[in-house]
Amino acid sequence: MRFSAATTAGRFLPQRLALRVKPLLGRIDAVLFTADERGEAGRMSLIAFSIRIVSAVIAFVSQVLMARWMGSFEYGIFVLVWVTMVIVGNLACLGFHTSVIRFIPEYRERNMLAELRGIVLASRLFVLVASTAIAGLGALGVWLLSPFIENYYVVPFILGVICLPMIAMSDLLQGMSRANSWALFALAPTYLVRPVLILALMALMLLVGFAPDARTAIFASIAATYATTIGQLIGVTARMDRHIPAGPMKVRFARWFFVSLPIFLVEGFFFLLTNADVLMVGAYMEPNDVAVYFATVKTLALVHFVYFAVKAGVAQRYAQFTHGEPEKLAAFARETVSWTFWPSLFMALLVLVLGQPMLALFGAEFVAGYPLLFLLVFGVVARAAVGPCESLLTMSGNQNICAAVYAMTLAFNIGLNVVLIPLFGLWGAAMATAFAMIFEAGALSFTVWRKLGIAMAIFVPLKGAA
Secondary structure, eight states, X not given: OOOOHHHHHHHHSOHHHHXXXXXXXXXHHHHHHOOSHHHHHHHHHHHHHHHHHHHHHHHHHHHHHHHHHHHHHHHHHHHHHHHHHHHHHHHTTTTHHHHHHHHHHHHHHTTOHHHXXXXXXXXXXXXXXXXXXXXXXXXXXXXXXXXXXXXXXXXXXXXXXXXXHHHHHHHHHHHHHHHTTOHHHHHHIIIIIHHHHHHHHXXXXXXXXXXXXXXXXXXXXXHHHHHHHHHHHHHHHHHHHHHSOOOOOOOOHHHHHHHHHHHHHHHHHHXXXXXXXXXXXXXXXXXXXXXXXXXXXXXXXXXXXXXXXXXXXXXXXXXXXXXXXXXXXXXXHHHHHHHHHHHHHHHXXXXXXXXXXXXXTTOGGXXXXXXXXXXXXXXXXXXXXXXXXXXXXXXXTOHHHHHHHHHHHHHHHHHHHHHHHHHHTHHHHHHHHHHHHHHHHHHHHHHHHHHHOOOOOTTSOGGGOO
16 A cells, blocks of 8 residues: 555645645655656655755754864865865766766667666776876876965865865766666765765864864865775666676767767866855965855755755756657756755745854854855855756757856856955855856756757746747
8 A cells, every 4th residue: 555645635634724735745646656757757856855955964064063173264274175176076077977877878778788888887997097197187286386375275185186086986976876866876975975974084083183174174085085985886886787787898988978078068167166156265365264155155055955956866867858759858847947946945045044043053253154145045046946957958969058158157257256256255256156156047048948949947837848
């Protein structure tokens, strides 16, 4: 006997109330129990959403404790190094962590098992080699440029590059898991296991006498990243082996690389756009200011995770519907806009109400970031109002134009930061970020409409879809 939210409400709620909530509960039942592609995508988004909720709580608690343990100056150093490593590690995949989400469902759908075996193996080897090379070049670059870098950043950055190969490999494994709708394998290692391990190892190192500084936090991050990624690799490999029968392998590296390259630009521009404000604050202001701004941005993560959860659940379905099902693609894409917007709007209002006491947990000096939330939230809600447009463009073969949109948005964002941070400090960074996100949302929605005829905007009537 299967549980039904709608039936349960009819039994236990007053009739008038039950009738009002029945349509909503019916949708919940559809997401939880429908066996078609829409149901599977909904379930993955729901799992991703749940993981991101727990992850946001873990990340918030861990960042509060790290800030308390280290103080705002050392915490600001650690934040800048860690954010840079996550960005570069993601870029070191050169787009393969996203292109596998497109190719794996395609090869499985067409029963092209030789190519499927090929991309699973080749992408891992390529990402490992490329990320290791980039890590070596990064360490060399920091050492050569050390006379021009603040001395308190040099050693932490050199230590930080040790994480790069495992961060890149984890991103690739996340893409492979998303391509197979394995939500837990895709998200739990990065968003649950790794931050808990970093916090636990940091606490242990402080207990045995290590200094409460950025270097100690980076050592804890290195150990946690390697342990998490190796465990993820073992788990994903075992599951892949069960789902892909042994047989011949065909490697089409040139095709994969040339498809991945514009996707790399899309993901790279998006990742830089998401984190450019923190990097620019680090370039123009002191570590204390970086710490305050990062804590403010981390508080907004409660809103961001809705967008990323939906994106994690629907990308592979966009890829599947692109092959010969334009009407189903249009209807599904429009539905994902609602999945993104309404929960994001609710979370945005919640963050504005609770933001000040949340920031106070980091320390008294962090409360200065609370007014920035009222400006930053406009950009986050604007992005949610058009849904995961970049995933739709990338999975439908329009990655080149998507990369161009992100390049323009990133240039716009950096230009605003260069002008506004020296004039207005943290307010300048917040203004640049909000304006850039609003520009990004409008440009992506317009591009989807022009290229695919799909109106990706929350308040556009459904008849506007092709």
